[in-house]
Amino acid sequence: MSITNMMSRLFIVGLVAVVFAACSDSEDGPKVKYTADFDYAVSNDNPNIIEFTNLSDGEYLYLQWDYGKGEGLGSKESDKTSVRSIYYPLKGTYEVTLVVWGSLNNSSDTKTITKTITIDQDDPDYVxxxxxxxxxxxxxxxxxxxxxxxxxxxxxxxxxxxxxxxxxxxxxxxxxxxxxxxxxxxxxxxxxxxxxxxxxxxxxxxxxxxxxxxxxxxxxxxxxxxxxxxxxxxxxxxxxxxxxxxxxxxxxxxxxxxxxxxxxxxxxxxxxxxxxxxxxxxxxxxxxxxxxxxxxxxxxxxxxxxxxxxxxxxxxxxxxxxxxxxxxxxxxxxxxxxxxxxxxxxxxxxxxxxxxxxxxxxxxxxx
Known part of the structure; x- marks a missing residue:
């Protein structure tokens, strides 16, 4: 095989690899590694307010929160850093879920974490x-x-x-x-x-x-x-x-x-x-x-x-x-x-x- 033919074949193989890689990435972008995690703490101002902090790591696009109050998942959010202060007027346990989206509309490219929080008392100002x-x-x-x-x-x-x-x-x-x-x-x-x-x-x-x-x-x-x-x-x-x-x-x-x-x-x-x-x-x-x-x-x-x-x-x-x-x-x-x-x-x-x-x-x- 001549050097010219070998170089041509290598060029074609490389081109196919590039095209394949491009096609394998969906319109929503390539899947990348990331984690889903959050932390929470009771507010110093009100024991019925919980402050949630996103700790998810890696390259991802959006967050979705369900704060366990019967409202289901909220809309997708691009803000990854703000502390979210959520009011729970009644004592009890609440299942809080965070969904992290790695791509725009691909629901299979998500990671989810759920944690249980406890509110120890009813808010007397509410009841x-x-x-x-x-x-x-x-x-x-x-x-x-x-x-x-x-x-x-x-x-x-x-x-x-x-x-x-x-x-x-x-x-x-x-x-x-x-x-x-x-x-x-x-x-x-x-x-x-x-x-x-x-x-x-x-x-x-x-x-x-x-x-x-x-x-x-x-x-x-x-x-x-x-x-x-x-x-x-x-x-x-x-x-x-x-x-x-x-x-x-x-x-x-x-x-x-x-x-x-x-x-x-x-x-x-x-x-x-x-x-x-x-x-x-x-x-x-x-x-x-x-x-x-x-x-x-x-x-x-x-x-x-x-x-x-x-x-x-x-x-x-x-x-x-x-x-x-x-x-x-x-x-x-x-x-x-x-x-x-x-x-x-x-x-x-x-x-x-x-x-x-x-x-x-x-x-x-x-x-």
Whole structure:
């Protein structure tokens, strides 16, 4: 082989190698070595604020954080150095995840690390933002019947529901929580095939305006329909929907991790109610606060903190048709089974029993 031919072949081999290397790099750029890591510390200013520092090393493009508050992964961030201060108003453990992206859109070119943080105390400035008017902390050994009444019976409850509400047999107080349990009686999936509890404060604890917070953990499974809500105390004289209905939280098990807040009035009710929803990844696993700020001008629904707004209802011109919320309302806590919404995709009898746990119900002054 001549020197000329050998040099030509070497040139061709080198050219092929360069082309191959170029083709092997995706549009997002070549994969490089990097690590995912972060550190955290309690803020010196507030024990409910955790300061997160990115310690990831190597060549990478973006970060994504999930701070364990039920919001899921945030948007991609190119800022790799800033300390991130995150507020946790409630004591408990939180799983914090950092995802490091080595390329722009290639999800296989990522590294992930998860760490558990612990918050040792509730933030007193959060749980008591204003004067506490009333609360039930469920610290006793049974349901306080000076506060709550068990509404009993079956018949569908206006929504073709299939549970029979018992006189307390499906509600207990344990470990500082109210526990409502929905149970299966038989496999027929007909009226009365299930039992549950429905607790109301009508005639005992009724409120007009205020900041309301209910901390609860929700049941799961197709066919389950828990709710935390309020009705106008004049329901027995004016009927529904003239009395007004405030659904602080509703949840249907066939659509997991979606919490709903809705308002029903004569101007819009049932399927035409005014509401919205929010994704909450740990609704069934963790306790969350379901909140309402009820003023003379609006109803603002939120989850955990007031900056996580689910829905705002504020008619510009208020009438008796769209604003019956200038009168007292009472609380309702219940788990329904089946029904026009909860049972829209059937009922899975294998899920029972199911529980909704309520840590507290609190009402604060707005002033």
């Amino acid at each position: 008591q933002p204003q004067g506490l008017i009333w609360s039930d902390e469920f610290d006793g050994s049974s349901v306080d019947l000076t506060i709550w009444t068990f509404e009993t019976g079956s018949g569908g409850w206006g929504n073709q529901e299939l549970q029979y509400y018992t006189n307390g047999e499906n509600a207990t107080v344990e470990g500082g929580n109210l526990i409502i349990t929905a149970k299966k009686v038989n496999d027929n999936k007909t009226d009365g095939s299930y039992t549950s509890s429905r607790l109301v404060t009508l005639g005992k604890q009724e409120f007009t305006y205020g900041r309301i917070e209910v901390r609860a953990k929700l049941p799961s499974g197709t066919g389950i329909w828990p709710a935390i809500w309020m009705l106008g105390s004049n329901i027995n004289s004016v009927g529904w929907p003239a009395c007004g209905e405030i659904d602080i939280m509703e949840y249907v098990g066939y659509d997991p991790n979606i919490v709903h807040s809705t308002v029903h009035t004569p101007a819009g009710y049932a399927g035409d109610g005014d509401g919205n929803w929010m994704t909450l990844e740990t609704a069934e696993e963790d306790f969350h606060i379901y909140g309402l700020i009820w003023s003379e001008s609006s109803l603002t629904f939120y989850v955990d903190t007031p900056d996580h707004v689910v829905h705002v209802y504020a008619p510009a011109v208020k009438t008796s048709s769209n604003w019956p919320f200038d009168k007292p309302c009472f609380f309702i806590l219940n788990i329904a089974v089946g029904g026009t919404w909860g049972g829209a995709q059937g009922i899975d009898n294998a899920i029972f029993p199911q529980t909704m746990e309520v840590d507290y119900v609190r009402v604060y002054d707005l002033d």
